[in-house]
Amino acid sequence: MLYGLLQVFSGVNPLLLSREAAVAFHIASQNRLLRMNSTCPESFDFHFQDDKMTCPFREVEKKAAQLISSYTRDPPLFLQLKDYFWVKTPSLYELPYGTKGAEEILLRLLAITSYSLPESIQSLKCRRCAVVGNGHRLRNSSMGEVINKYDVVIRLNNAPVHGYERDVGSKTTMRLFYPESAHFNPQTENNPNTLLVLVAFKPMDFMWMETILHDKKRIRKGFWKQPPLIWNANPKQVRILNPYFMEVTAAKVLKLPVKQLWKLKQKPTTGLVAITLALHFCDVVHIAGFGYPSSDNKKQSIHYYEQITVKSMAVSGHNVSHEAFAIKKMLELGLVKNLTYF
Ligand SMILES: CC(=O)N[C@H]1[C@H]([C@H](O)[C@H](O)CO)O[C@](OP(=O)(O)OC[C@H]2O[C@@H](n3ccc(N)nc3=O)[C@H](O)[C@@H]2O)(C(=O)O)C[C@@H]1O
Numbered sequence: 001m002l003y004g005l006l007q008v009f010s011g012v013n014p015l016l017l018s019r020e021a022a023v024a025f026h027i028a029s030q031n032r033l034l035r036m037n038s039t040c041p042e043s044f045d046f047h048f049q050d051d052k053m054t055c056p057f058r059e060v061e062k063k064a065a066q067l068i069s070s071y072t073r074d075p076p077l078f079l080q081l082k083d084y085f086w087v088k089t090p091s092l093y094e095l096p097y098g099t100k101g102a103e104e105i106l107l108r109l110l111a112i113t114s115y116s117l118p119e120s121i122q123s124l125k126c127r128r129c130a131v132v133g134n135g136h137r138l139r140n141s142s143m144g145e146v147i148n149k150y151d152v153v154i155r156l157n158n159a160p161v162h163g164y165e166r167d168v169g170s171k172t173t174m175r176l177f178y179p180e181s182a183h184f185n186p187q188t189e190n191n192p193n194t195l196l197v198l199v200a201f202k203p204m205d206f207m208w209m210e211t212i213l214h215d216k217k218r219i220r221k222g223f224w225k226q227p228p229l230i231w232n233a234n235p236k237q238v239r240i241l242n243p244y245f246m247e248v249t250a251a252k253v254l255k256l257p258v259k260q261l262w263k264l265k266q267k268p269t270t271g272l273v274a275i276t277l278a279l280h281f282c283d284v285v286h287i288a289g290f291g292y293p294s295s296d297n298k299k300q301s302i303h304y305y306e307q308i309t310v311k312s313m314a315v316s317g318h319n320v321s322h323e324a325f326a327i328k329k330m331l332e333l334g335l336v337k338n339l340t341y342f
């Protein structure tokens with residue numbers, strides 16, 4: 001916890017400090033914490049279960065509007081059946097930025113899944129969210145306890161929690177994934193009420209989900225990696241991410257040319273999409289486990305849970321330095337805070 005406080009208040013990686021320096025830093029941070037508490041009631045001190053804590057009123061909204069033009073919290077987080085059944089909502093873009101051309105399969109999928117934000121999140125007085133990236137920086141971070149205290153914890157892809165609880169925690173409110181990244185056991189790597197949020201990149205992704213949930217004949221072709229053939233998830237926990245958030249991440253956060261999104265190779269990482277999503281429904285957004293090794297450290301593992309280098313991302317269509325720039329901007333604006341180092 002001390003490490004978390006040091007990091008959040010100082011922007012310095014406490015893991016890089018000597019013990020003495022860390023203690024000195026702790027004292028300085030405590031003083032700063034006291035000062036902040038007396039002048040600014042919304043400063044956070046990790047007493048998350050304390051209902052008396054003032055929630056930073058609309059601070060995320062105000063700051064997000066500085067980064068994201070025409071920022072609005074109106075679009076639903078998840079796709080809804082009514083928008084494809086009663087009213088045919090035309091979408092400007094194809095997947096992953098819209099649903100143009102995929103309406104039919106989507107309609108079938110939405111008929112068997114849900115789209116509401118659970119009451120347990122809806123009714124929260126303050127939505128304090130942690131977005132947990134899969135980065136190696138979480139390894140030996142001891143951030144698990146801190147992460148578990150957030151009201152909403154968002155995780156990504158096949159990142160495990162089982163066996164890594166000390167560093168990454170075990171609470172998972174939402175997990176964003178696509179078929180090729182669904183190689184996790186929905187039961188052991190999640191909580192019973194975890195929302196399984198599908199980030200669709202192609203109509204086949206909807207089809208994969210439908211065949212799994214309806215136990216239809218599996219389709220094996222059309223994926224860049226074989227998705228699971230058996231995936232024991234409760235359809236009530238499945239949600240389909242509104243592609244609006246992929247579009248906003250690409251066009252507003254990364255400022256990619258909106259009219260050419262469909263033909264660009266570059267696309268946002270799932271983690272950046274998750275941060276953008278959090279900025280649209282949370283009152284506090286903290287991140288952990290974001291950041292790739294520097295270019296002179298190419299042999300370093302990129303994940304906290306497996307030995308795999310940045311080379312594995314060569315054809316994945318991401319520009320990690322461009323994304324680092326966008327995340328730095330968010331940190332500078334105070335829009336998000338970082339629990340690990342960046
Ligand atoms: C080979 C390949 O395609 N790898 C991609 C993997 C892979 O598909 C899945 O892990 C499933 O195996 O998925 C990605 O990402 P990945 O699953 O590695 O990580 C999830 C998100 O965490 C952030 N991250 C990760 C590592 C790191 N050192 N720093 C970080 O900031 C990123 O925001 C990242 O999005 C993805 O979906 O974005 C992006 C990766 O490019």
Ligand SMILES: CC(=O)N[C@@H]1[C@@H](O)[C@H](O[C@@H]2O[C@H](CO)[C@H](O)[C@H](O)[C@H]2O)[C@@H](CO)O[C@H]1O
Nearest residue numbers: 178180201223224267269270312315316317
């Ligand atoms: C056209 C096509 O299938 N391209 C594949 C990419 O989508 C895929 O990238 C991966 O695509 C995913 C969506 O399916 C995510 O965006 C992920 O972050 C990204 O790394 C790479 C993986 O190495 O393989 C290509 O052949």
